[in-house]
Amino acid sequence: xxxxxxxxxxxxxxxxxAVFEFGSVALTQDEIxxxxxxxxxxxxxxxxxLAAAGPHGGIIASGWxxxxxxxxxxxxxxLPKNGLAAPGVDxxxxxxxxxxxxxxxxxxxxxxxxxxxxKPDRGLVHPFVEVLNQHGEQVLTVKPINMIRCRNx
Amino acid sequence: xxxxxxxxxxxxxxxxxAVFEFGSVALTQDEIxxxxxxxxxxxxxxxxxLAAAGPHGGIIASGWxxxxxxxxxxxxxxLPKNGLAAPGVDxxxxxxxxxxxxxxxxxxxxxxxxxxxxKPDRGLVHPFVEVLNQHGEQVLTVKPINMIRCRNx
Numbered sequence: 518x519x520x521x522x523x524x525x526x527x528x529x530x531x532x533x534x535a536v537f538e539f540g541s542v543a544l545t546q547d548e549i550x551x552x553x554x555x556x557x558x559x560x561x562x563x564x565x566x567l568a569a570a571g572p573h574g575g576i577i578a579s580g581w582x583x584x585x586x587x588x589x590x591x592x593x594x595x596l597p598k599n600g601l602a603a604p605g606v607d608x609x610x611x612x613x614x615x616x617x618x619x620x621x622x623x624x625x626x627x628x629x630x631x632x633x634x635x636k637p638d639r640g641l642v643h644p645f646v647e648v649l650n651q652h653g654e655q656v657l658t659v660k661p662i663n664m665i666r667c668r669n670x
Numbered sequence: 671x672x673x674x675x676x677x678x679x680x681x682x683x684x685x686x687x688a689v690f691e692f693g694s695v696a697l698t699q700d701e702i703x704x705x706x707x708x709x710x711x712x713x714x715x716x717x718x719x720l721a722a723a724g725p726h727g728g729i730i731a732s733g734w735x736x737x738x739x740x741x742x743x744x745x746x747x748x749l750p751k752n753g754l755a756a757p758g759v760d761x762x763x764x765x766x767x768x769x770x771x772x773x774x775x776x777x778x779x780x781x782x783x784x785x786x787x788x789k790p791d792r793g794l795v796h797p798f799v800e801v802l803n804q805h806g807e808q809v810l811t812v813k814p815i816n817m818i819r820c821r822n823x
Binding site: 596609 | 735757
């Protein structure tokens, strides 16, 4: 069980096999275009006319904005407060596009959790994270590597 | 040689072994906090007092904002205009933190390029992308998978 209070979450609470679901968030076309103009100015994300003529039939969200939506929910509902920086993530995939108005939720499944050998005050947790749309389809999957402080160091 | 005009860039221009460098961009603390409040509200990115007491001695940028800085430069200097959506990226790593005022540039090395077997109008290009700070140190590495339209389909 993950403590509801993010300040109380510790490595020992992240059990292999545990599944968490949270959300939802929808992005407007204006939010999609605004993010992309700053951080991913590709026409499929910023130019409604070119996007309408393209393979998706309209504007789609930057995959990095979908990642940001996931990360906000992941921080609020899953990570400890005042935690440690993550060393990285593996296997980011965007199996389907995210359109304006799509309702996104997050599912986290813990694949692996082990104490650090070199730093006994923390553990490494490897979840599989899915972002699902209103049809239950995956729009983002990613395998983060999270360092979490231990309760009993 | 990659055509300077992004509209002219095609699969045939992305040669294995080619190296591209571009940038630079610096983030202010205000920009770091504003991004993180929306997309990665962890204290190390949003709370100057907690961050100052933490392992980095101050606010550090969300790794996803560093990715966004990379992506904007990657779009402007490397990708074709009006291109195709990417299926994903592999091996995202943040070896060092990004601090306010750090000057970031991007280095792209093309590792692999092959035509799609199923869709002969495009090819798959696998670069290794590094974001380097003003000391030449890696702050982000990532292996994107890019689908690029062919000149000769």
